[in-house]
Amino acid sequence: MVNKENYYGILKETEELAVGLIAVSKFKSIEDIQMLYDLGHRDFGENYVQELVEKQKALPKDIRWHFIGNLQRNKVKDIAPFIHLIHGVDSFRLFKEINKQGLRQERSIDCLLQIHIAEEETKFGMDEKELVEFFQFYETGLSDLKNVRIKGLMGMSTFTEDKDQVREEFKRLKTIYKFTKNSYFIGKDYFQEISMGMSGDYKIALEEGSTLIRVGSLIFGNR
Numbered sequence: 259m260v261n262k263e264n265y266y267g268i269l270k271e272t273e274e275l276a277v278g279l280i281a282v283s284k285f286k287s288i289e290d291i292q293m294l295y296d297l298g299h300r301d302f303g304e305n306y307v308q309e310l311v312e313k314q315k316a317l318p319k320d321i322r323w324h325f326i327g328n329l330q331r332n333k334v335k336d337i338a339p340f341i342h343l344i345h346g347v348d349s350f351r352l353f354k355e356i357n358k359q360g361l362r363q364e365r366s367i368d369c370l371l372q373i374h375i376a377e378e379e380t381k382f383g384m385d386e387k388e389l390v391e392f393f394q395f396y397e398t399g400l401s402d403l404k405n406v407r408i409k410g411l412m413g414m415s416t417f418t419e420d421k422d423q424v425r426e427e428f429k430r431l432k433t434i435y436k437f438t439k440n441s442y443f444i445g446k447d448y449f450q451e452i453s454m455g456m457s458g459d460y461k462i463a464l465e466e467g468s469t470l471i472r473v474g475s476l477i478f479g480n481r
């Protein structure tokens with residue numbers, strides 16, 4: 259089921275701010291996705307490779323698929339032909355594999371680096387030190403990395419009722435974003451995305467400068 263009232267409400271909020279809305283359709287049926295597609299929506303997010311590949315085959319080819327989960331290196335090849343944006347890049351090894359598969363597909367694959375901003379250890383992403391290390395590899399390997407492009411950063415806040423904590427975590431991601439842009443992407447207009455905010459915290463994320471929100475349950479109902 260698609261909750262049209264919620265969908266149009268969130269769409270209006272994002273359009274006013276020129277922010278992208280990704281409808282997170284994991285565990286949801288082809289029919290549900292098709293229903294939202296028929297309302298005009300084109301950006302969908304999934305976080306399991308096999309599920310994504312099956313849905314991609316079955317659904318219209320102009321859907322922009324976002325991979326928002328933890329991506330294993332040996333699965334990159336399965337999504338490389340069609341993926342629009344990979345949100346969860348958290349190591350240079352994964353990044354290099356995306357480049358390799360992009361080369362094989364004769365395309366450039368866009369991705370976001372995932373930053374660990376939550377307190378839960380179970381959440382993925384790089385801390386500041388790992389990010390700096392990533393860019394040491396990146397800058398030395400740049401001439402060989404022609405089939406992958408870093409468009410920005412992604413983060414997930416702690417699952418908590420404490421709105422101030424969530425806001426602080428989003429502020430931190432914004433700070434890391436600015437640092438990264440000023441350190442490594444001066445004059446590179448494509449580095450412009452901050453993917454943060456889900457059903458429970460997207461309003462705070464919008465206030466803190468998100469450019470892409472990833473909303474599932476508010477649009478499709480609980481999983």
Ligand SMILES: *Cc1c(COP(=O)(O)O)cnc(C)c1O
Nearest residue numbers: 282326456457458472473474475
């Ligand atoms: C599931 C998921 C979402 C959407 O979560 P909701 O709370 O249903 O909006 C967003 N981002 C990631 C990385 C997810 O795994």
